[in-house]
Amino acid sequence: MQAQDSPVLMVIKDSDGQMFGALASEPFKVSDGFYGTGETFVFTFCPEFEVGNKLMNGDNMFFIKGDMDSLAFGGGGGEFGLWLDGDLYHGRTHSCKTFGNPMLSKTEDFYVQDIEIWAFE
Template identity: 95%
Template sequence: MQAQDSPVLMVIKDSDGQMFGALASEPFKVSDGFYGTGETFVFTFCPEFEVFKWSGDNMFFIKGDMDSLAFGGGGGEFGLWLDGDLYHGRTHSCKTFGNPMLSKTEDFYVQDIEIWAFE
């Protein structure tokens, strides 16, 4: 995905049937720190579709390494975090987006995931 310089949409359905995800302003990449812009946001369909845009509190948009992919941060928690296998995840409120948990539970298992890059 790093070859294209375009936004990336990630939609997750967890094992409880909840749907949520993120729109990244830049392609996913391995990074030592956070990257991305204020155009990044997270969203949920639980209980209704709701988007959580950048709050302006910090610039912890996207962070990726070989072991995980994370969106948002602040206060020691990520808004959305996935392990390196894209199987186990965690969601928590975070300062970057001012979001609540995106799923019913803090820890979840990924049932389905779709990732789309835009041209």
């Protein structure tokens, strides 16, 4: 993914059948800090389609962070908007200051049943 300099769409279906994900303004990469732009957002279809992106509130710029152990979107207040472990199997979601999003799944902790990731040209 890193070879392309394009947005990335990630859609997750969890073990409860809930669908949610993130649109990243940049390709995923290993990073010491957060990266990305205000074009990044998280979304959910639980219970209906909703997008979280409140860049204009200026709370923080914690868009995307990735390392070999996890991938995270959003932050602030000690919580990520969306977090996945390094195996992309276990995740956690919480409201966060970056996006002002609701919890994306029915429960804070979830297991990934299906995941699809697309890069745009």
